[in-house]
Structure formats: structure tokens, C-alpha cells
Amino acid sequence: MATTRRKPAHDSGEEIWDRVAKAGEDGLPRDRAIGRNTKSQFERGKGWIRDVKCAAEKKSFVRYHDHYTVTLDPDKCTAYAAERMQSLYRQAVRIYKSSLKELPPESQQLLTVTLLSKQLQAIFDGMEILQAAGFSRKPQPPSLNRPPPNPERLVPRAEAAADSPHLEQAGENKRATP
Secondary structure (H helix, E strand, C coil), X not given: XXXXXXXXXXXXXXXXXXXXXXXXXXXXXXXXXXXXXXXHHHHHHHHHHHHHHHHHHXXXXXXXXXXXXXXXXXXXXXXHHHHHHHHHHHHHHHHHHHHHCCCCHHHHCCHHHHHHHHHHHHHHHHHHHHHHXXXXXXXXXXXXXXXXXXXXXXXXXXXXXXXCHXXXXXXXXXXXXX
16 A cells, blocks of 8 residues: 655745736636645635735735735735734634633632633734724624724723623623622
């Protein structure tokens, strides 16, 4: 039985970079950007590109309208960053709901729980600022449009994550009293 050797991430990454860079600002859809790489090789190659190649080449590697592109276009770069931030926000909500939300009140007061809650709150606050600035991928219903946030709130709040309007919307305000 023949075995295949694992292809190093930098080899996949260089191939992907070259292919996508040749396509110019229009980029390539995933099925063309992947080339002869497997899905796993493509994912590892993209990671290597973002970790190493972008800094070395002083260019960005982003997905924009389902096309991968090598670019310095600020619109494409910010659209990609906003999309990834939205994904991080969804992950933070899941983390809260699946691990911290249901802890009993005595556990809510533990230092580790408080620290993690505050860090999640910082993510929620950051996403609120981005959405108020118009970086949401999905348009908000008019009833959810709010005035721009108070500049003093640009620094993460010291309150626990249970004070978040994001958590309150889901009926999840379970802040323990100090």
C-alpha cells in the first residue's frame, strides 16, 4: 500500500499565493484557488499565507465576495476583517451560552468566571462599535439601529458580561451581585 507524504504548509501556501496573485484584483473562487491541493492542504496553506507570506510580501490575502485575492485595496481588506470579526462575535456568544451562562450564582462570582465574562464583554462591546460604524455584513432592522456609541465606551467596560445588551436580548442577564 502506497503512502502519501504530507505536503508542507509552506509548499501549499506558495502554490496558492502564486495562483491567486496571478489572477489580480478579481481573485479566484475557492474551487480554482485550491488548485491540486486537498481541502486540508488548502486550509493549512491559507494559514501559512496569513501567518508568514503576507508580512513577507507586505500584501493582504483576503476572501472578498467569495473570491480569494492578494490585494492592498482597503475596501476588500476591511470587508474581510469585518466578516471575520462577525464570526468571532458569534463564537463568543456560543462560548458564553455553552459554558458560562448556566453556572450557578456561586460559580458566577469566581475570579476565573468573572475574568472570562469581562473578556467576552469586550468582544461584545467591540462588535457593537463596529456595527454602529456600519461594518455589519447583514443590514440591521430599523428598530435595532442605534445612535453611535459613546466614545467613553471605546475602552472595554469593567462590568461583567451579563450587563451586555447582547446577552440581555436573549434573556440571559444573570449577573451575580458582588
